[in-house]
Amino acid sequence: xxxxxGDFCYHFHLNYTHNWDEARMYCHNLGGDLVxxxxxxxxxxxxxxxxxxxxxxxxxxxxxxxxxxxxxxxxWFWVDNQPMAMGVPFWGxxxxxxxPSGGETQNCAQLYHDxxxxxxxxxxxxxxxxxxxxxxxxxMEFL
Ligand SMILES: [Ca+2]
Numbered sequence: 001x002x003x004x005x006g007d008f009c010y011h012f013h014l015n016y017t018h019n020w021d022e023a024r025m026y027c028h029n030l031g032g033d034l035v036x037x038x039x040x041x042x043x044x045x046x047x048x049x050x051x052x053x054x055x056x057x058x059x060x061x062x063x064x065x066x067x068x069x070x071x072x073x074x075x076w077f078w079v080d081n082q083p084m085a086m087g088v089p090f091w092g093x094x095x096x097x098x099x100p101s102g103g104e105t106q107n108c109a110q111l112y113h114d115x116x117x118x119x120x121x122x123x124x125x126x127x128x129x130x131x132x133x134x135x136x137x138x139x140m141e142f143l
Pocket of ligand 1 (some may be wrong): 121
């Protein structure tokens with residue numbers, strides 16, 4: 001399922017979960033990559049879209065997005081090598097603990113189901129849904 005949201009096309013892959021590397025490979029195989037969110041606008045529009053269509057999410061899994069601090073703990077980068085903005089409004093907070101909070105055990109970014117899809121760090125080997133991003137042109141070709 002491709003959804004045009006704002007200036008981008010997103011693919012919410014809800015058939016089965018992947019670890020972060022598998023999710024990225026899945027997106028690559030369709031000519032895209034895991035989602036990168038450079039602006040407050042992109043983030044807000046996408047999260048609003050997820051909330052509005054949440055009836056289609058079959059369970060409580062989160063979405064992998066294209067951010068990681070693997071290799072340099074605490075230095076978060078998007079898969080396009082842009083640094084990730086930290087803090088509000090992108091990253092979540094649970095009971096006063098600000099994300100990312102997982103240290104060296106959690107090195108992959110996800111839109112976290114149980115925190116209204118704010119960004120949390122997660123264990124890269126755990127399962128979540130792939131959330132892929134495409135340029136509009138490449139999707140038109142693909143379809
Ligand atoms: Ca980490």
